[in-house]
Amino acid sequence: MSQTRKAYRAAILHSIADPAEVGIEASYEYFEDGLLVVENGRISALGHASELLASLPAEVPVNHYPDALITPGFIDTHIHLPQTGMVGAYGEQLLDWLNTYTFPCESQFADRAHADEVADVFIKELLRNGTTTALVFGSVHPQSVDAFFSAAQKLDLRMIAGKVMMDRNAPDYLVDTAESGYQDSKALIERWHGKGRLHYAVTPRFAPTSTPQQLTLAGQLLKEYPDLYMQTHISENLQEIEWVKELFPERKGYLDVYDHYQLLGERSVFAHGVHLCDDECARLAQTGSAVAFCPTSNFFLGSGLFNLPMAEKHKLNVGLGTDIGAGTSFSLLNTLNEAYKVMQLQGARLSPFKSLYLATLGGARALRLEERIGTLHPGTDADFLVLDYKATPLLEYRLQQAKSIAETLFVLMTLGDDRTVLQTYAAGQQVHQR
Incomplete structure (x- = not known):
């Protein structure tokens, strides 16, 4: 022995x-x-x-x-595999940045050979920067997730990922349908979830790019497989929040859209949350949901400053995210450097021990994996x-x-x-x- x-x-x-x-x-x-x-x-x-x-x-x-x-x-609770090749893309805020850079880059993942190549680069970068677990967005293509999980499994890594579900408000070459998104996700779940140290995350990109039908089916997947993860974006950018109000006028706000479709829960992680209000933080905490704090990306896209003290007040689980490719580094050390500045700009302190917590145990708690990592x-x-x-x-x-x-x-x-x-x-x- x-x-x-x-x-x-x-x-x-x-x-x-x-x-x-x-x-x-x-x-x-x-x-x-x-x-x-x-x-x-x-x-x-x-x-x-x-x-x-x-x-x-x-x-x-x-x-x-x-x-x-x-x-x-280190534990990265928000990162995009298909955006590896467009890190450091110049000069746009969120919605224009998606259309100008992100969607064309993600379209390349229709090719499995390309997906395999990027998955190899991506995992090497994670490990080079000390990240041993990540919650990862694939592209809309199932092969992006197959490529990532295949590479992660060879190294026995604990990783979580999902195929993006996106059936509207994106280029024709990059959308699925409510039904195909559901069926593709289900096949990936059966193939990968719980295999070794791998876990699957239901991944509607964000409310504006999913129809009510697709969000309903995302919620259905979470009922069918109760130990799945769910990841999406919320309240990153003021223009985005107004768009959500236009698309879902019957809902009280951005979080209420996800709440209505039963996407909140103990393994649900919402990226950014820059413009959440007190009531939304309270509701996230009440449902056991978590937020991924992505300071580098929020600075880069000019989105705003995450209110960590407000999240703490509500005992809301918070992890740290690099958000590659709006974030400009795979390094959670670099990300903590930026997080410190976010707090300074709000007249608050971020102690080095809170920083360590966010990058390790805080991320594990956000993912409900604190018994393992x-x-x-x-x-x-x-x-x-x-x-x-x-x-x-x-x-x-x-x-x-x-x-x-x-x-x-x-x-x-x-x-x-x-x-x-x-x-x-x-x-x-x-x-x-x-």
């Missing part, structure tokens, strides 16, 4: 609770010289190296990182990262001045990027080495 056991020695840090609920000091566990023991893809022990090394059989290999920090793998508790999946304190000359120099783990963590989040991720592990296997 010890042959399958490996140990990793370094400074080790993970979130154990939301700082907004328990206070900063009770929200994390830190071992200045820690040991993480992994066996059969799961974490079997975590603690101080001085205590655990004595009980470790001599033949168990110990990987020692004297200048690094081990954390749980998001922490380094024994029994959870061995999805973790080794972050290099010497990744760049500036980072190395700056960290020499750091006097606490809080300062070290904040510097990693403001100066760190893909270069900071030395190694990424998924289910105990190394899936990236810088």
Whole structure:
């Protein structure tokens, strides 16, 4: 048995609770010289190296990182696979950006070979940036999801994805129908959901691109398969919100459209939520739904500032999203850098421990996977990262001045990027080495 056991020695840090609920000091566990023991893809022990090394059989290999920090793998709760090739597209806000750049780029996924190529690039980028779980939009083409899940399964990654459902207000070359969207999704669910560490998400793009018939069938899928996920967009852009009011005049507001079609629930994740009101936050929290906070994308498209304190007030689950391709980086470290600025612009603070929570345990809770990922508790999946304190000359120099783990963590989040991720592990296997 010890042959399958490996140990990793370094400074080790993970979130154990939301700082907004328990206070900063009770929200994390830190071992200045820690040991993480992994066996059969799961974490079997975590603690101080001085205590655990004595009980470790001599033949168990110990990987020692004297200048690094081990954390749980990052969790990206909103990202688009088919937009990988159009990251950094210039000069539009949301609706024009979709028509000018996004839809033409997504049309290429009718070709399975193209989908396979992009899925390979996409997964390598995720792992290079330390993201071990993501909630992923495919394109309207089922083969986009087949390509992604095929690539993820080879590495035994815990990933969630779905085929976009979109039967109106998009180019003719990129729409399905209410019935074909339902049938294609159902076939993908049967093929992939629950296979290894893969999960399926019912994925209506957003209310304006789905007819009432399609939204009804999306809700039906969630009834037929109760452990599915649901992902869509909400209240990202003021022009978008007005459009929703025109298309659904009988509903009270944007969230009420989704509520009416029974799309809220414990595995429902709504991207952005920049312009949610108090009542909508309360309703999302009441139904166990979650919001994906996407600061990089919200800045890039000029959408606005997400009100994290309001979400906290309602105890609404919030994860972090890169939102590639409106977001401009696969790095959740970069994304946290932007999240900090979003809070600053609203006169609020984002502590480094809340940031760590959002990128790990907060994302896991948003996805209802906190028993499996998001922490380094024994029994959870061995999805973790080794972050290099010497990744760049500036980072190395700056960290020499750091006097606490809080300062070290904040510097990693403001100066760190893909270069900071030395190694990424998924289910105990190394899936990236810088």
